[in-house]
Amino acid sequence: MIRKLKNSVGIIVILLLTMASCNRHDHSAQEEVYTCPMHPTVVSKQPGSCPVCGMELVRHGGPGEDLAMTPELSRVLKSPDEAILASVKTVRAEYKSLPVDVAVNGVVTYDTRTVQTIPARVAGRLERVYITYELQPVRAGQKVAEIYSPELSTTQRELIFLLENDPENKALIDASRRKLELLGMSPSQINALETGRQATSTISIYSPYSGYVVMRGPDMGTGMSERLVRAGDYVSVGQKLFTVVDSKAIRIELNVPGTTGHNVRQGTRALLNIGGKDQEVIIDFVEPFVADGQPFTRLRVYSQSGESLRIGSLVSGRIRIDGQESLWIPRQSVIDLGTQQIVFVQQRGLFRPKAVRTGIRSDGMIEIKEGLATSDEIAENAQFLVDSESFVKPLN
Incomplete structure (x- = not known):
């Protein structure tokens, strides 16, 4: 009995101590603390004024405490979405005219206005051809082919016969010389013939022009596609053997994709990189066209800078267009x-x-x-x- 009484007394003492401890925690949790907004080190348990600046002390809320939403607080707080939208600047579209820089790329090609042809002055068979590919450079006086012609061989023998048997007949000798010139022999070749008194079976054809050789036109009536003449081909009088374009007079073709080129006009200035140097040029021709369903504008620039450029060279640059x-x-x-x-x-x-x-x-x-x-x-x-x-x- 005494033992049970002692246990009951112990339990009651423990309960009383626990209740006292909880009361102390609740009391401390309910204590209000006031502080200065400008001087957080100033802390007081009673409302009042800050001894440093004189501002009214405000109550310091505890951790996790819900604050009442006041009108002043609602004016400075926004939802996250509203805060993001408020930071995005807005603009309005403007009607105005701006110049436009257009990047262009192109290629150097020949100026078709300076095309020259080397024809066959006599009918015959080409024994040798020294022009083997398109755009091959050629200079004035360069041998381009050798041709065998029975007519030319006969005319040479006529001149030799007159020189040996009738040297006083100047009229016939001069006529024979002019005929050889018309058949394509140069004065130096005729002089060599008169000195050597020996007819040649072939005659060399020389280019009177400097430039680049391009494809000749298709042979009319033969159905052949464009190609360069080859050794073994038979040619007739006046037939075009080679087409030569001036190496100094060139044409730069620039392509502008899309509809941007529609604003380019003849006379527009462009800055092109030609031969590694920037050069200001003037657009001489504008040609709109459509390729594979896409609109393009081809621009042409005629130049005399061919000495520093080769046909087929790539060109890049920019054109400033006065926008509408x-x-x-x-x-x-x-x-x-x-x-x-x-x-x-x-x-x-x-x-x-x-x-x-x-x-x-x-x-x-x-x-x-x-x-x-x-x-x-x-x-x-x-x-x-x-x-x-x-x-x-x-x-x-």
């Missing part, structure tokens, strides 16, 4: 999805994607051809608003 008045926005305001371009239009405090049709670009700006008005507020940098939802629900 159009609607422009910053280039970073547009997101290109491949099949369409979109901008983010601000509507009732929110940004919604909207499809637009763009045009040319210039100095960080992009032309808007359709889908936007000057009254629309759009995000200046659309990258801040990129979202997967934007790619499937653009506004029309």
Whole structure:
């Protein structure tokens, strides 16, 4: 009995000590602490003024304590979405005219206005041909072929016969010389014939022009495609053997893809890298055309800089085009999805994607051809608003 009584007394003592400890914790938890907003080191258990600056002390909330939403607090707090939208700058499209720099690439080709031909002055068979490929360079006085001609051989023998049997007949001798000249023999070849008194079976053909050899036209009536003449070919009087273009007079052909080239006009200046040097040129000819369903513009520049260039050389450069008045926005305001371009239009405090049709670009700006008005507020940098939802629900 005494033992049970001792156990009961011990349990009661433990319960009383536990209750006293909880009361002390509750009392300390309910204690209010006041501090100065400007001097956090000033702490007081009673409301009052800061002894340093005189400001009214405010109650310091405990960890995890819910604060009441006051009007002052609601004015400075925003939801996360509202905070993001508030940081996005907006702009409006502007109607103005901007110059456009267009990158162009091209190739050096021959000027067809300076085309010269080397014809066959006599009928016969080509024994040797020294021009073997297109665009082969040739200089004036260079041997280009050797031809065998029975008519030419007969005329040579006639001159030799007159020189040996009737040297006083100057009229016939001069007529024979002129005939050989008409058949393609040069004065030096005729002099060599008169000195050696021996007819040759073939005669060399020399180019009177310097330049590059290009393909001759198709043989009319034979159905043959364009090709250079070869050894063994039979040629007739007046037939074109080679076509030579002037190596100094060249033509630079530039291709501008898309509709950008439509604004290029004859007389527009361009800065081209020709032969490793920048050179300002003037566009002499503009030719719009369509290739594989895509619009292009071919530009031509005629130049006399052929001494430093070869036919087939690549040329690059830029053309500054005076743009027409159009609607422009910053280039970073547009997101290109491949099949369409979109901008983010601000509507009732929110940004919604909207499809637009763009045009040319210039100095960080992009032309808007359709889908936007000057009254629309759009995000200046659309990258801040990129979202997967934007790619499937653009506004029309």
